[in-house]
Amino acid sequence: MIQLGDYIVIQRQKYTKLQKFGSLDATATLGKEHIELKSLLDQPYDSTFKMCVKETKSGKRGAQRQHSLELCSENELRSIRDVLGISSSGADNRDIRDNGEAQALKSEDIEQLREACNESSKIIEKLVENSKTFHTRTEYSQDKYLLKKEKKYFEFVQIRQPTIRLMVDIFHRQDAEKIMGIRVDTLSQIISYSGVSGFGSYLLYESGTNGLLPAAMLNSMGANTEATLVHMHPGNVPQKQALLALKLPLEQQQRCISVNLYSVLREYYQGDKAEPVTETAEQPVEQEEPVEPLSEEGSDPIEPSSKKVKLDESTNSHKKSAQLRWQLENKRASELMQQKFDSLVMAAKEHPSNILQALLPLVKPSRPIVIFSTCKELLQETYMELKTSGKVTNLHVTSNWLRTYQILPNRTHPEVNMTGNSGYLLTGYTLK
Amino acid sequence: MIQLGDYIVIQRQKYTKLQKFGSLDATATLGKEHIELKSLLDQPYDSTFKMCVKETKSGKRGAQRQHSLELCSENELRSIRDVLGISSSGADNRDIRDNGEAQALKSEDIEQLREACNESSKIIEKLVENSKTFHTRTEYSQDKYLLKKEKKYFEFVQIRQPTIRLMVDIFHRQDAEKIMGIRVDTLSQIISYSGVSGFGSYLLYESGTNGLLPAAMLNSMGANTEATLVHMHPGNVPQKQALLALKLPLEQQQRCISVNLYSVLREYYQGDKAEPVTETAEQPVEQEEPVEPLSEEGSDPIEPSSKKVKLDESTNSHKKSAQLRWQLENKRASELMQQKFDSLVMAAKEHPSNILQALLPLVKPSRPIVIFSTCKELLQETYMELKTSGKVTNLHVTSNWLRTYQILPNRTHPEVNMTGNSGYLLTGYTLK
């Protein structure tokens, strides 16, 4: 059931978007369409809703439409081709001249049509009726035209529950930089090579992936297991959007201990000497947010951000207890660090070498390490350092090609575009 | 017609080999089979010959067979499957256990069989008869078995005339290092990007590709055209095997002027001051072989080789004229250098930077340059240098993926292995 406070994935054809359903007034924006989320409440996930135009405002970038959502049944979703019953098609394109005059409807006509009738199939039907060339096009060309129009006018959305699989697609498509360019194949291999699962204690350092890396690891650790994760980050507040979106049980969330890299290392090296409890009021930079009710906003890992200040204000009344909490988290992490970890995952924007040097001693022997970077040159250097040190064996630097395919009768081929960068992984096993 | 002195390509199924048909006594070696080439004389190229066992010697690595060749007709080449008339095959491999006991014939039996009967189809027929599992295998598995056996016992060879296409395959398969790892796709792009064709004057520096690069360029320049090529190399003698194998007309061969990099640059910078004609006897390192009757042996580009000495001896009587000839070649090259070139191609084992600096001023403005290297790091540096200099524009560093496909009914897929390295090309256009 869709609940208030949930993160939801809104899907319109192949487009997906992560959205917080924060209040009954919440709206989501899909291109020019604004949709009210109100009617999602208490409906089951994976339901399909129809976008119904409520009003159209002319905005800066053309018409902005406000829609409400209506739950609809599966059989409203028939193929556009079936609906239109298109049959005649030309043998090839030899007689087609592209002079921009093929469509008799003007764009004003189409705008009007759009307001008047709610159904994309009807709009497309009109467009086809008024096209001078449609029936002389090849079947292939007709399909392409219909798909294009369907994409533009499609009026159904599906609401889905966020999973790692859906989120890595969304994040990577929307802004790969925000997840450090970690592609789906690379993420899947980080999980494999690190061996993260329902047993064990894991260590992660990441300098900002919108919470994707800790979420993926916690997801693989599972509910009601004994596995634990220490999640180190360089900023004031850990980025946790993906973690929150998963809506994991509390016990599972609490097994992810997010701590500031500097702060926890000082705690680990120096223990109580480092941070006398009386000093609580004066730790702005190393302050940690508590685990559960977190801001999904990630702070910039380099400079202390202005958001920090806002957070301080909002949590002002809980200041004392919050400060105790980050210290407790440091202590919990430090205890796990004493016992050492069953694997190390790193995804650093900084040069990985010094960080690895600090964290490698925290890993038990015969355990995997996985270091991600978008920059092969850095991993080359790190590879040589590790090779020389003799502390890690079975070293490999790998990257991937990911090819997706269009498989359709008589039209099978690899997709015409592919993403260029998988990033690189340096993997190995610690030795005693 | 196949002539004495020709280079020939011997093809046995997918295996190809470049061979010199130097004398009537010449033999070629294909694995354990030795074949006498005598009967090729005056037969047309592309003919197929049958290998007929003359005698079998037991060598170190098993039986060594000596064969003569007999010209044969096309319809002797029928599919083994048709010959054997195999029909029954199992549905899948569920009942097959690989215990090494499937073949009842022992290896001695097979050796005997091989001497007794000349035809691979008969040998394979016997093998199939004596296999306990053949008829329970799937059709796919049967085909695989037959192909494997056919490859081993196939008794036909085809004799083909060397072309650039056939030679780059042979060289790359046999020892890619000898052609500096230049792969077929990369070679094809060097030809495109350099614009080498029937008009123009071209400059090539290569530190050893068995003659492949100059041969490919000369081939694209064509017979009876006005195009010229200055081919610079760092050794004593240019590597020319591929050039000789092409058997180009003399006028075309003479438009490739092979000169030592150091020697010709000295000639170019200093003219007659550099090499007084009286000094001829004392130029061992910069000595150049004359264009036509060349050794196909390439010398090591770094150290003056011992072969050098042998060559000196063999050409002893022509020493004086030969020495004049290399000087003439230097003069011819130097004249073309004065007029400047229509493109520059480089494939250096050394760092390309200094060589490029010396050769770039010899290229006209608005002309392509193409620099090949197996080492991307070197081209990165050279790219940055060129970019900073402003002398070359439209700079690109590229490499390729080359995927070959198996396309068979119901068994279509990319080949399971691919070559990993295309090498890298740095391309650009000179500016005024």
Added chain:
Amino acid sequence: MSFLKPKTHIEQGDVVILYLSVNSMHAIEAVPTIVNKKGETIAHIFQTPYGSLKVQNIIGVEYGSRVELSKGWAHVLQPNPELWTQTLPHRTQIIYTPDISMILHQLEVRPGAVVVESGTGSGSLSHYFLRALKPTGHLHTFDFHEARADQAREEFKQHGLGDFVTVYHRDVCNLGFTSALDGAADAVFLDLPAPDLAVPHAFKALKLSGGRFCSFSPCIEQSQRCIEMLTKLGFNEICSMEVLQQESVIKTRTLPIIDLEFLKEPKPADNGTNDENKTKEPKELKKYLTSSNPQVLPGHTGFLTFATLPPNIPKA
């Protein structure tokens, strides 16, 4: 006439590549005046993001020179098939240099070769064939689209290549390559939706002494049917491949290197919160010359199928 052979100076009537940047080049005709929509003869001014170019000014200029624009500058380059392919108006889907290079190599095109091509399309590939086979060979190129054939014919003439090419408006799948070309070709290239229909015609057009064949298809099914037909007609050395070029993006990256060793020591005596930040994250920066792929790579262009017609196959 700027496609025939290397030349040094821009002459009136040349097609010239105006090079602004890697992603911005334009093919312009070096003529001082043009006729506008109203039929008036006006000065030929070419507009760019860096201002306008008075085209008259580039006539007589050496190729490779820098030319001034009203708000910047550009370079003028002599066109060639690579630059032309990147600048031509996209009338149809075109094939790019990596595939084309492989096609020329596998078809063994060199001066003197007789090549048959279908369809002509934008003429992009034709320019490559012409560079490779001139001055002694000939290209026969076919398109079923009359306007395209006419346009290509006109263009080849204008580019100084008219002597080496014959352009046909003809449906080769149904009608073949004309009987005049029977046994005339060293190589046949097909870029057609149903290449298998044209394979028997290719078979006829190739020389009795044999020749090479290539078909370019976006979809695997086209290659499958093509290969079936090739096999049936006795072609051998049948081989399919894809060539995918990857560009390397080369740049200098500056990376922070952080130090964590200082955390092992107790903090220095309390000297105010302002200093805190500085001691907390000691960082140095280091420069790296790096290379990476662009965000989007070409994932597929087409399948190239090559084959050999062996010599002396009876064509009856």
Added chain:
Amino acid sequence: MSFLKPKTHIEQGDVVILYLSVNSMHAIEAVPTIVNKKGETIAHIFQTPYGSLKVQNIIGVEYGSRVELSKGWAHVLQPNPELWTQTLPHRTQIIYTPDISMILHQLEVRPGAVVVESGTGSGSLSHYFLRALKPTGHLHTFDFHEARADQAREEFKQHGLGDFVTVYHRDVCNLGFTSALDGAADAVFLDLPAPDLAVPHAFKALKLSGGRFCSFSPCIEQSQRCIEMLTKLGFNEICSMEVLQQESVIKTRTLPIIDLEFLKEPKPADNGTNDENKTKEPKELKKYLTSSNPQVLPGHTGFLTFATLPPNIPKA
């Protein structure tokens, strides 16, 4: 029992990875004695190119330690699915980590998941499924080859994974996944020559609340038929892909840098031929940290086809 969870010391009966080099590792059983072909109990000695290992000596040793061989040394590592996949005896064609990782990700396997797999094959993929779904999920794995099913069952038990897996000897294309599994699975994985025949059974086995599907096929035609069947049965989010991992070979290369500037000056006065060589090719050497591909790369493993069974599709 060394596959259940991370452990620190080798116990008797553990499978242990003896790591010699990147290309040489072996899975050995940590037992002091074995029974030879003659039925005699003898000391367990493992032979390597670096000499022999007395296996008894490694029992009790910490994982990750260096152990002495008679002519060298090696390291002992705790096995995991990655190392196991690289060392297991190749009974069938196996799927490797890059494809497997994508399969686990796309099938959304996590602790608690119920996964159906066919065929079991060498059990290599099963080990990955088991790591991802234990301790709260379950794997149902099917193979039509009886010996293989028996061997896999035995192996899972020996590896400490028996509680989380049921191995079936069954022809699933004809007989399905047993009615006990109707509507029980979160995910179904197929690696079969004719996956389309098993798709209807996968449809039945998936939960009414929906689930994920994957088929791995070497040939494109298998994927095509599989997708046709998936579409017919109402699966959506159908998507096919290939994952190809490339290893980077990292090494320091020493390259000659030659100087040509000196050629611009006249030669120094004749000082003998011996010196010639030296003045002729002045060279310095420079070291580069380089990375390149290996000579041969995996060009194809298989096509992965994924799909979603949406919730509440009637299964009658």
